[in-house]
Amino acid sequence: MSASKTVSETKIIGLPLVYRGKVRDVYEIGEEQLLLVATDRISAFDCVMPTPIPHKGAVLTALSKFWFEHLREVTKNHLITADFENMPEIVRHNEELRGRSMLVKKTRPFPVECVVRGYLEGSGWKDYLATGKVCGHSLPANLRQGDRLPAPIFTPATKAQSGHDENINEPEFASIVGAETAEKLKSLSLDIYQKASKYALTRGIIIADTKFEFGLDKDGSILLIDEVLTPDSSRFWSADAFAPGKSQASFDKQFIRDYLETLEWNKQPPAPALPNEIAEATTARYLEAYRILTGKKL
Numbered sequence: 001m002s003a004s005k006t007v008s009e010t011k012i013i014g015l016p017l018v019y020r021g022k023v024r025d026v027y028e029i030g031e032e033q034l035l036l037v038a039t040d041r042i043s044a045f046d047c048v049m050p051t052p053i054p055h056k057g058a059v060l061t062a063l064s065k066f067w068f069e070h071l072r073e074v075t076k077n078h079l080i081t082a083d084f085e086n087m088p089e090i091v092r093h094n095e096e097l098r099g100r101s102m103l104v105k106k107t108r109p110f111p112v113e114c115v116v117r118g119y120l121e122g123s124g125w126k127d128y129l130a131t132g133k134v135c136g137h138s139l140p141a142n143l144r145q146g147d148r149l150p151a152p153i154f155t156p157a158t159k160a161q162s163g164h165d166e167n168i169n170e171p172e173f174a175s176i177v178g179a180e181t182a183e184k185l186k187s188l189s190l191d192i193y194q195k196a197s198k199y200a201l202t203r204g205i206i207i208a209d210t211k212f213e214f215g216l217d218k219d220g221s222i223l224l225i226d227e228v229l230t231p232d233s234s235r236f237w238s239a240d241a242f243a244p245g246k247s248q249a250s251f252d253k254q255f256i257r258d259y260l261e262t263l264e265w266n267k268q269p270p271a272p273a274l275p276n277e278i279a280e281a282t283t284a285r286y287l288e289a290y291r292i293l294t295g296k297k298l
């Protein structure tokens with residue numbers, strides 16, 4: 001991959017920035033399209049780090065594109081193009097957007113996160129410890145942290161404007177999106193997870209859990225939107241190293257989390273700068289995730 005410079009924040013003269021998330025800058029292109037720009041920002045412990053991760057934005061973009069294509073038969077999606085040469089001129093004038101931008105159909109996003117869990121970790125594990133269930137799903141007793149679930153479960157959450165998303169049960173989910181849509185989003189999410197996780201396993205990666213977002217296009221079709229099955233939206237584990245009964249090393253951010261744990265930092269902003277070798281090791285992991293999953297070098 002070419003040595004492009006890192007991008008922490010973008011500004012496109014002449015295009016309105018409609019949203020700046022922890023990772024993406026979102027611009028409006030006319031009435032019907034958005035430009036999603038994946039920067040090289042990284043967050044850990046819900047806090048954006050001051051040090052960018054080289055190539056991270058490119059990996060998130062290329063991996064989402066790969067999955068949209070791979071999942072074409074399971075779901076419609078919002079992607080118009082991730083090919084820089086096919087972007088509107090105003091975008092092509094900004095070389096720093098190359099390789100990190102997706103031109104997408106603007107939708108009305110459902111204000112929910114469609115989470116699928118195949119393994120017991122994170123807030124699912126905490127819930128299981130406290131209640132013996134995960135978001136109301138009954139599970140066998142004596143599961144260990146990281147164990148594979150008997151079958152993947154759908155555990156939606158609200159999309160909180162600020163801070164932590166909150167898990168909701170299926171009736172609450174249905175009251176937000178409507179009963180019919182709730183059924184569709186659930187079965188789409190499970191189908192997508194099923195197909196993707198089966199494929200990933202053939203490449204040696206366990207997709208422990210993941211989060212999808214969906215939106216309605218102007219014709220009323222449900223589209224898969226946002227990023228898909230990236231290390232930022234999913235827990236990827238190495239199948240070889242999988243050993244339930246403890247927390248599994250996450251594929252991407254483990255170096256950063258481990259490093260931050262050695263500091264006195266109280267996990268409130270501002271976050272400390274990352275040493276070069278930590279940033280480089282993190283880049284290597286993102287590139288590696290892409291290479292393993294797609295079989296190609298970025």
Ligand SMILES: Nc1ncnc2c1ncn2[C@@H]1O[C@H](COP(=O)(O)OP(=O)(O)OP(=O)(O)O)[C@@H](O)[C@H]1O
Pocket residue numbers: 019020021022023024025026034036078104105106107108109213215225226227
């Ligand atoms: N096709 C689409 N139509 C409308 N909105 C979209 C579409 N695709 C993605 N989005 C929205 O664009 C935003 C992407 O930004 P990003 O992922 O950086 O932020 P976030 O996940 O909402 O918040 P944060 O990263 O700060 O936790 C999300 O709010 C997502 O819902």
Ligand SMILES: [Mg+2]
Pocket residue numbers: 021226
């Ligand atoms: Mg997001």
